[in-house]
Amino acid sequence: MASSDHRAATRFLHLSIASLFASLATASAVLTSTGLSVRLNNVDYYISPFSSGKVFVPKCSLKKVPEVVGFKPVTVVQGPLIQSDLSQLFSNWTLADDVWQPAFSEAIFMAESQCSYGRTNSTSIISLKNTQIPSGPYFLEVATGSLYPVYRLYEDFAGAFTEPLIPTPDGRFQPLSAKIPGSSSLTVGVPSRLYFTKTAEKPLAGVRLGVKDIYRLAGVKGSNGNRAWYNLYPASNVTGTAVQRLIDAGAQVVGLQKTSQFANGETATADWVDYHAPFNARGDGYQDPSSSSSGAGASVASYEWLDIAIGSDTGGSIRGPAGSEGLFGNRPSHGLVSLDSVMPLAPTLDTPGFLVRDPYIWDAANAVLYGQNYTSLASEKPKYPKRIYTVGFPAAPDTPADKLLLDFVSALATFVGGNTTALDLEARWSATKPASAGKETLRELLNTTYATLIAKEQTPLVRDPFYHDYAAAHSGRRPFINPVPLRRWAYGDSLPSSALEAAYAAKSLFQSWFNTQILPPSPSPDDDAECSSSLIVYVGSDGSQFPRNLYRGAPGVPLGFGTSRISVFAGVPDSVFPIGEVGEVSGITGVEEKLPVAVDVMAAAGCDGLLARLAQELVEVGVLKVPRAGGTLEGGEVLMRRGVLGDIWQ
Numbered sequence: 125m126a127s128s129d130h131r132a133a134t135r136f137l138h139l140s141i142a143s144l145f146a147s148l149a150t151a152s153a154v155l156t157s158t159g160l161s162v163r164l165n166n167v168d169y170y171i172s173p174f175s176s177g178k179v180f181v182p183k184c185s186l187k188k189v190p191e192v193v194g195f196k197p198v199t200v201v202q203g204p205l206i207q208s209d210l211s212q213l214f215s216n217w218t219l220a221d222d223v224w225q226p227a228f229s230e231a232i233f234m235a236e237s238q239c240s241y242g243r244t245n246s247t248s249i250i251s252l253k254n255t256q257i258p259s260g261p262y263f264l265e266v267a268t269g270s271l272y273p274v275y276r277l278y279e280d281f282a283g284a285f286t287e288p289l290i291p292t293p294d295g296r297f298q299p300l301s302a303k304i305p306g307s308s309s310l311t312v313g314v315p316s317r318l319y320f321t322k323t324a325e326k327p328l329a330g331v332r333l334g335v336k337d338i339y340r341l342a343g344v345k346g347s348n349g350n351r352a353w354y355n356l357y358p359a360s361n362v363t364g365t366a367v368q369r370l371i372d373a374g375a376q377v378v379g380l381q382k383t384s385q386f387a388n389g390e391t392a393t394a395d396w397v398d399y400h401a402p403f404n405a406r407g408d409g410y411q412d413p414s415s416s417s418s419g420a421g422a423s424v425a426s427y428e429w430l431d432i433a434i435g436s437d438t439g440g441s442i443r444g445p446a447g448s449e450g451l452f453g454n455r456p457s458h459g460l461v462s463l464d465s466v467m468p469l470a471p472t473l474d475t476p477g478f479l480v481r482d483p484y485i486w487d488a489a490n491a492v493l494y495g496q497n498y499t500s501l502a503s504e505k506p507k508y509p510k511r512i513y514t515v516g517f518p519a520a521p522d523t524p525a526d527k528l529l530l531d532f533v534s535a536l537a538t539f540v541g542g543n544t545t546a547l548d549l550e551a552r553w554s555a556t557k558p559a560s561a562g563k564e565t566l567r568e569l570l571n572t573t574y575a576t577l578i579a580k581e582q583t584p585l586v587r588d589p590f591y592h593d594y595a596a597a598h599s600g601r602r603p604f605i606n607p608v609p610l611r612r613w614a615y616g617d618s619l620p621s622s623a624l625e626a627a628y629a630a631k632s633l634f635q636s637w638f639n640t641q642i643l644p645p646s647p648s649p650d651d652d653a654e655c656s657s658s659l660i661v662y663v664g665s666d667g668s669q670f671p672r673n674l675y676r677g678a679p680g681v682p683l684g685f686g687t688s689r690i691s692v693f694a695g696v697p698d699s700v701f702p703i704g705e706v707g708e709v710s711g712i713t714g715v716e717e718k719l720p721v722a723v724d725v726m727a728a729a730g731c732d733g734l735l736a737r738l739a740q741e742l743v744e745v746g747v748l749k750v751p752r753a754g755g756t757l758e759g760g761e762v763l764m765r766r767g768v769l770g771d772i773w774q
């Protein structure tokens with residue numbers, strides 16, 4: 125360095141220091157904890173920045189308990205319990221909770237206990253006066269006596285989440301600031317299950333919930349699957365009615381989850397330009413996760429630590445992922461709960477529902493989400509309709525999937541004490557359609573109805589204000605949009621505005637015909653439990669491969685009418701039941717891998733509770749099995765997942 129440069133540099137340094145001190149006189153440092161990540165016996169944990177309360181810590185009582193940056197792992201045991209019960213309590217906890225582990229028990233805070241220090245083991249028992257702090261694992265800040273809740277950290281190896289979250293004490297959310305070292309994925313934190321107790325007011329206490337990234341949460345930025353949207357808009361100030369009901373009932377939101385863009389259907393190979401499509405856990409691990417509730421399906425199929433995810437279904441966005449990943453899932457009756465603070469695709473058709481493994485959690489969550497519009501039959505023995513219609517079922521058990529499907533409907537018929545009849549919807553339409561309907565077949569009448577409704581409703585509600593706001597913020601620019609929504613919106617633009625009226629008319633015509641002629645309510649209205657005149661079963665997923673690496677055609681317009689559109693237009697509940705899986709040689713691994721087979725079951729409008737109860741009872745009698753998370757419906761490793769902690773994660 126030349127000496128003149130050096131002098132200039134020195135002068136600059138003096139000036140900088142001077143200005144630094146000048147600013148020091150006025151500025152104050154705002155230091156905020158965003159939590160802390162630690163590892164205890166090879167398990168990664170996150171220490172919440174929000175304390176659960178304080179305890180009195182007698183001097184020297186915790187000498188032997190390990191400590192990092194002022195925190196020690198401890199256990200709180202509330203309730204009338206004596207020390208000799210502890211080992212049984214802890215073995216119960218080990219089964220019930222994946223967060224607590226024996227390493228938290230070197231210091232135990234217990235009510236009404238004499239302080240003692242185990243001589244034969246290294247356990248300190250410390251007397252606890254504070255009865256407000258729930259039992260479970262905590263990190264104790266030794267200097268203050270504050271106890272902080274513990275989250276276990278998991279890798280999102282399925283790429284299902286967009287933003288892992290923790291709740292804040294004011295009822296909002298903030299991003300989880302934790303990362304499992306070396307992981308190539310986002311890290312998700314789950315609170316100990318021991319903190320939560322189910323009550324009548326909190327039927328979902330501790331239930332871990334993923335939320336599709338179209339539901340706005342207070343304090344959180346949303347994306348709708350679009351990066352420009354995420355960057356443009358600030359965090360929401362409110363949580364919408366639907367998710368707030370789940371939170372109020374005790375559900376623990378662990379993060380926002382991926383949606384295909386603006387909840388339009390996309391395939392993994394090329395459509396997911398802004399975000400990478402999540403990975404389907406089943407089979408070879410490279411099957412399309414289906415969409416648009418893709419993160420919901422991939423996460424519930426991949427992670428035993430997640431209980432349930434809320435998605436949305438306009439044209440199959442819950443049923444598709446549930447079928448292809450072997451989960452229970454429901455498109456509910458239309459209009460059961462307000463969708464304020466949820467991005468619309470087409471309000472005329474949009475519905476909020478769940479993807480879940482356990483049909484009891486499913487029913488409890490439905491009851492909370494749909495409130496008075498849902499009748500839980502969980503503790504009843506309902507009378508099921510005896511007439512079961514099948515649509516698109518195989519005639520003979522020619523393949524293993526066909527056999528599963530036929531065995532299922534036959535077991536269902538036996539269970540309800542009825543019989544099955546194939547339903548030919550076009551023939552029924554032609555025989556019983558209203559006089560006003562004209563000559564058209566259903567395929568003709570409803571050919572463009574779905575495509576028209578989603579494009580014509582979403583463009584003014586979502587696209588136009590977004591383009592306007594983006595242009596205002598970015599000198600007239602247009603934001604990037606994935607090919608699928610762009611194609612669908614362009615289709616909407618190509619139609620005259622009269623097309624929307626025609627679509628509403630076609631939808632209403634079909635809906636009132638179907639709900640009176642084909643699937644009316646039970647003819648015995650006094651019998652609450654029966655509810656529906658019949659059940660309609662169709663093939664949801666036949667176990668065939670739909671690999672995510674296969675190039676498909678350019679996106680088109682979702683024209684046509686098929687069985688999966690019935691519930692969309694008729695507004696009736698349509699639930700996915702996983703019935704088994706079939707093996708086929710994978711084009712990727714070269715060996716046989718199993719993929720789920722699933723049916724969809726429809727009931728009359730408003731009979732949502734009947735379908736969830738049917739799922740429970742079919743599990744109870746062994747016709748259905750509760751699916752596990754993992755590579756198959758029985759569990760097992762997810763193939764080719766990328767994870768740093770594969771050997772200790774079970």
Ligand SMILES: *[C@@H]1O[C@H](CO)[C@@H](O)[C@H](O)[C@H]1NC(C)=O
Pocket residue numbers: 209210212213216
């Ligand atoms: C442990 O669980 C068993 C079975 O649910 C229960 O009977 C027992 O009371 C529990 N023990 C403690 C100490 O909580």
Ligand SMILES: *[C@@H]1O[C@H](CO)[C@@H](O)[C@H](O)[C@H]1NC(C)=O
Pocket residue numbers: 207208210211229241242243244245246247
């Ligand atoms: C440790 O030993 C003490 C007695 O020294 C006993 O009271 C306590 O229950 C033991 N703790 C555990 C977790 O076994």
Ligand SMILES: *[C@@H]1O[C@H](CO)[C@@H](O)[C@H](O)[C@H]1NC(C)=O
Pocket residue numbers: 361
């Ligand atoms: C956000 O909500 C809080 C109350 O929850 C209110 O005080 C605040 O003004 C709101 N902010 C905006 C920007 O609406």
Ligand SMILES: *[C@@H]1O[C@H](CO)[C@@H](O)[C@H](O)[C@H]1NC(C)=O
Pocket residue numbers: 458459460461462494495496497
């Ligand atoms: C029940 O459904 C009706 C009709 O869609 C709706 O107006 C009402 O708000 C719903 N009730 C609740 C409790 O959400």
Ligand SMILES: *[C@@H]1O[C@H](CO)[C@@H](O)[C@H](O)[C@H]1NC(C)=O
Pocket residue numbers: 510542543
């Ligand atoms: C199917 O069940 C209905 C009602 O139980 C009965 O009337 C009908 O005869 C049955 N049909 C066949 C083919 O068994």
Ligand SMILES: *[C@@H]1O[C@H](CO)[C@@H](O)[C@H](O)[C@H]1NC(C)=O
Pocket residue numbers: 567568571572683684
């Ligand atoms: C559906 O609409 C498309 C595009 O308008 C048309 O090409 C096709 O023939 C129609 N199909 C039926 C069954 O009406």
